[in-house]
Amino acid sequence: MPIPVQESPFARKLGAYVALTDTEFAILAALHKRRRIFPAGQDMIYQGQSVRAAYILASGWVCSYKILPGGARQIVDFQIPGDFLGLRSILFRAADHNVEPLTRVTASEVLASDLIDAFTRTPRLATAVLWAVSRDEAMVVEHLINIGRRDAMQRTVHFLLELGARLMLVGLGTKEGYACPLSQYVLADALGLSAVHVNRILRQLRERHLLTFRNGKVIFDDFDGLVELAEFDLAYLDQSGPLLR
Amino acid sequence: MPIPVQESPFARKLGAYVALTDTEFAILAALHKRRRIFPAGQDMIYQGQSVRAAYILASGWVCSYKILPGGARQIVDFQIPGDFLGLRSILFRAADHNVEPLTRVTASEVLASDLIDAFTRTPRLATAVLWAVSRDEAMVVEHLINIGRRDAMQRTVHFLLELGARLMLVGLGTKEGYACPLSQYVLADALGLSAVHVNRILRQLRERHLLTFRNGKVIFDDFDGLVELAEFDLAYLDQSGPLLR
DNA sequence: CCTGCGTCCTGATTTAGATCAGTCCAGCCC
């Protein structure tokens, strides 16, 4: 494959959509100049904040969520290395969601002006970013389908499979399983279930020798069985070769 | 307000984010050259299709949905005049969702090449489109929260209020109510509920003099009461004056 | 050392919403 894979997983991801030139890679690299570190648990972005910075995640896991007036929390998505996060907080007047690191995180800060600058210098990059945002939207949509129309078991399995697929794309997972820093409470908030029920579902999955979720690890005991159970579409995140040359 | 409001509701929407120049308006207008008409019920875009066309909706209502292997349907979002639809079907190899007109629809067809062309000529437009896509994503997120963490009553009301807010922005609704071509079945598919249950919820809302859903119309009998019941954030779609000059 | 605290785990009970199985009514076609 002739794609020059530069250092950042973000560049690699965009490169999977648009065949980027050296100049474009250079412009992309310039977006990574402000590297920052966040400890686990300290919100990077919060509802109502008007700081207007976004981040490209280099290492660690974060989650985006919203809190309802009643105190209930819904996690919208998790971000893993290579993901862009908080774009809406720079395009909108104020952030409409919270972003919390689940582990220690390193990320590059991107300001609105940096991004607009980069677009002006190379409009192809704008298309690539648009694609990345659309891909994120597609995942939120799949998450919506999950919560709206699948029962707790299918939902849990579909979610853990999707996470696995995403991690495989950045080399952090295999068909055997992956390291996963999520507690059952966090998982429950993402799945729209109670923690108690998530616990029962995980027990059933373990007893049926399908999946083991334990000690910060997800182990696929029967990958094919899981794919069938959750009606998981193996193709859906697949991206084989740039669409735009 | 000094924004030159050109004919299309789409241009008006983008103009609310970026202060567009005459040249930019002209480029935008050129995107509207292929006007097409679709009858109600005939899918404009369907899962797996690789035609790669998107549309800017000029009149009528459409819905985007996915069908699960079991036959269950989840409606992801409705689009109303001024909305961009099917962007993911031009950026991805194949469409990942279906789009069905709920009424007779007129729309402008946009090809991938048109869009990339327009971005090259004016990168500011790219930022504006990115903003529009992000706004759509924010709505999908709100929809996710709705389904994940609100009960049937709050969920229904929140949804109908949001639709109202969107329609007000394009002059198709007021605080009194709006014309709404949705059947209770369609509403159920959007809310992730059964049609039977939606019917019961609507009856309760009517009996409590909060909202009347009947004969293709939504009437807010007690707007403030509804906002309170659904914990609806009146500011969330609000956009007062362009952010980017 | 004991005191918390967080995570995992469980049985008993309750409830929101699904499913089943219809009725009623308006519009449409022959």
Next chain:
DNA sequence: GGGCTGGACTGATCTAAATCAGGACGCAGG
């Protein structure tokens, strides 16, 4: 007119998941 069809509407029953109420383990901090 009679026979359809599709939407709105309803009572009875069932069930998935929530909630309540706890126990057990590990480990960080005084």
